[in-house]
Amino acid sequence: MELKTKVEAEDGRMDLFITREFDLPLELLFKAYAEPELVEQWMGTRVEKLENKKGGGYHFVTTDPKGNKYVFRGAVHDFIPNKKIVRTFEMENAPLGVQLEVLQFEALTGDTCKLTMHTIFESNQLRDQQLQMPFKQGINMAHKRLEEILSKLK
Amino acid sequence: MNLRRDVFQAIADPTRRAILLLVATQSMTAGAIAANFDTARPTVSKHLAILTECELLKQEQNGREIYYHLNPKKIKPIADFIEPFRKLWDDRFNKLESIMKKYKTDKK
Numbered sequence: 001m002e003l004k005t006k007v008e009a010e011d012g013r014m015d016l017f018i019t020r021e022f023d024l025p026l027e028l029l030f031k032a033y034a035e036p037e038l039v040e041q042w043m044g045t046r047v048e049k050l051e052n053k054k055g056g057g058y059h060f061v062t063t064d065p066k067g068n069k070y071v072f073r074g075a076v077h078d079f080i081p082n083k084k085i086v087r088t089f090e091m092e093n094a095p096l097g098v099q100l101e102v103l104q105f106e107a108l109t110g111d112t113c114k115l116t117m118h119t120i121f122e123s124n125q126l127r128d129q130q131l132q133m134p135f136k137q138g139i140n141m142a143h144k145r146l147e148e149i150l151s152k153l154k
Numbered sequence: 155m156n157l158r159r160d161v162f163q164a165i166a167d168p169t170r171r172a173i174l175l176l177v178a179t180q181s182m183t184a185g186a187i188a189a190n191f192d193t194a195r196p197t198v199s200k201h202l203a204i205l206t207e208c209e210l211l212k213q214e215q216n217g218r219e220i221y222y223h224l225n226p227k228k229i230k231p232i233a234d235f236i237e238p239f240r241k242l243w244d245d246r247f248n249k250l251e252s253i254m255k256k257y258k259t260d261k262k
Contacts, residue, residue, distance in 0.1 A: 003240075003244075004244065004247070004248075005240060005243050005244035005247055006240070007236055007239060007240045007243070009236060018243050020243070020244075020247045022247070022250075022251055022254075023251060023255075024251060024254050024255065024258075028254045028257070028258055029250075029254065031254070031257075032250050032253070032254050038253065038254070038257070041253050042246065042249045042250040042253050042254075043246070044249075115247075130239075131236055131239050132239075133239070134238035134239045134241070134242045
């Protein structure tokens with residue numbers, strides 16, 4: 001089966017591409033990025049600020065199940081409805097630097113559309129770190145589960 | 155194709171993934187690897203054998219000791235490091251899609 005979401009990350013580069021085809025009209029996909037209450041729903045975050053315009057910015061606060069808070073901020077450089085968003089992304093208190101995100105929206109048919117997300121990092125190293133993070137988190141979780149099981153056996 | 159499936163089977167196990175991560179930064183002997191796990195030594199040896207068989211790990215003789223190190227040629231093509239990242243975005247976008255489908259129906 002063809003994967004709906006694809007990640008392209010060439011060796012040695014400092015950028016990556018995420019592409020996804022949606023079973024949605026273009027306008028609806030764009031709305032999911034433009035309306036704060038919709039962003040809150042699908043990203044599972046609280047939207048403190050979302051100024052979608054040239055020179056605007058955003059501020060999201062996400063709380064994980066343990067109550068840890070994560071703050072995300074960025075500046076909006078360009079906002080062309082149903083077409084393009086250019087913005088920066090930064091996670092506060094994380095040594096990951098700033099990322100530049102270029103999001104392109106295009107209609108495929110009346111009911112389907114495609115999103116291309118181009119993310120540029122400060123270095124190849126930071127990009128690889130970001131890419132490997134969910135992999136490492138998965139391993140940490142597996143370790144924790146293992147520890148829990150073992151502690152019960154003791 | 156067969157080898158590809160073996161590689162995926164190899165990384166499906168959390169202990170084997172942990173072993174790969176351990177040796178990612180430095181070559182290690184079987185003993186040093188086993189010291190990181192509470193699992194019995196023969197179990198770790200079995201995991202090492204599987205990882206070596208599908209060439210994710212390479213053995214290197216150094217004096218009397220055999221060191222294990224990651225074979226980047228095998229790791230890169232399968233891009234398994236990227237898969238959880240892809241999955242994260244896939245889940246996120248699936249959620250977006252279902253929320254927007256519901257949003258569309260509610261509007262009608």
